Amino acid sequence: MTSILKTMDRNPASSAKALVFYSEFDDPEEWREALQAELPDLDFRVAPDIGDPQTVGYVLAWRPPQGFFAPFENIKLVVNLGAGVDSLTGRDDLPEVPICRLSDPGMVNLMRSYVLFAVTRYARDMPDFEAAKRRGEWHYIHPTPLDKIKVGVLGLGALGSAVARSLADLGFDVHGWDILDKDVPGVRVESDPARWKPFLSELDIVVNMMPLTAGTRGLLDKEAFAAMKKGAKFVNASRGQVVDEEALLDALRTGQVGGATLDVFWEEPLPKDHPFWEMENVYITPHLASITVPQAAARDVAESIRRIEEGESPLHQINPKAGF
Incomplete structure (x- = not known):
């Protein structure tokens, strides 16, 4: 034939x-x-x-x-x-x-593993234990049950939905945000623009999975970070341009954002003189969350x-x- x-x-x-x-x-x-x-x-x-x-x-x-x-x-x-x-x-x-x-499936699983690692690292207080090890201290923190930790996944496309489902399966209290009303098992989904800031204010850990579009460019700005719960952790595994980096830097310096795991940036490779490199509460990976x-x-x-x-x-x- x-x-x-x-x-x-x-x-x-x-x-x-x-x-x-x-x-x-x-x-x-x-x-x-x-x-x-x-x-x-x-x-x-x-x-x-x-x-x-x-x-x-x-x-x-x-x-x-x-x-x-x-x-x-x-x-x-x-x-x-x-x-x-x-x-x-x-x-x-x-x-x-x-x-x-x-x-x-391979790409989806790699993204799931990256976000699960980043979220669990914060949920289980690993940055505190890493700092304690550097000080040579036996530092005990009583674990928080995972269902008491609210994780928000922003963007519920193919990757975002898979990430949200995996976090829910692990036991986290997962909330999702998307411009469309979607049904993701185990996830409470919001799509009302009027709920954007209240939605952010309820979260302990925020995961950005939004695609870069005209509507999302710079969406995570000064107002968005100010709306978050003080000390909330932030994970960006999507696109750097969705985030106003100056606003994130200010939020990290003041403690409004307690820590960030960043895989993507406005400029890649991240310039050697970028302030993110010097911040102890920032974990950096070189755009490899999923391949x-x-x-x-x-x-x-x-x-x-x-x-x-x-x-x-x-x-x-x-x-x-x-x-x-």
Whole structure:
């Protein structure tokens, strides 16, 4: 039977079968092997060696530079190498084609493990024990039952919902915030804008999982941090630009925010002279809360390509105007 990737007709767009890969962080050879295991005839190219751009029908990319898509006149699908698609929205070089995000079990589990670690570290007073060890002190703090600790998850998309469910399964009192009213088992969900500040004021630990959109950029600002319970802990595993960093710095200095675990920042890598580095109540990781696992994600990418070739909608398609 003729491969779906070798089916040709007189339409140049339908004969564009090659896939171009772009990422400064991911291993193209891992992706080549994983994708060709699903689609043996796939013409896999790694930018900047794109070959004839007229034969490119698919792009798999992470944060491509401006102008990257301009040569690809016959492109039919763009797949983002991750869950956050903010780098693919609001561009002037990307034609109106389906844009998809990745959602593989490996990526979800890595995010769950990161947030569970960060939240549990605060819930079980680990920063205090770390400081006591540095002082050489046997310092006892009576544990707080997990169901007495209110954890708020801001953003209940695919990753945020998985994180919220996992925290609830562990026994935390979990509250979720989203612009849409969602049903997440074990989680009390708020979506009323009038409840934003009261919602924040009830939480012991706040986890940001919101995508970066026009509506969320800088949403966690001075007023948001002031609305939080004094001494609340903050975890950001989403996007740095959702947070007003100066407001967070002020809140950390005054103790309004008792501590922060930060995986993402406005500028990455985080500059060596950034005040976050010197703050004992800030835990820093280099944007690795979740990464894509090619062997698991390739199945969804291949299925989306098959669907496009058959005139169907791809998996995990996002709304570019909404940004998620």
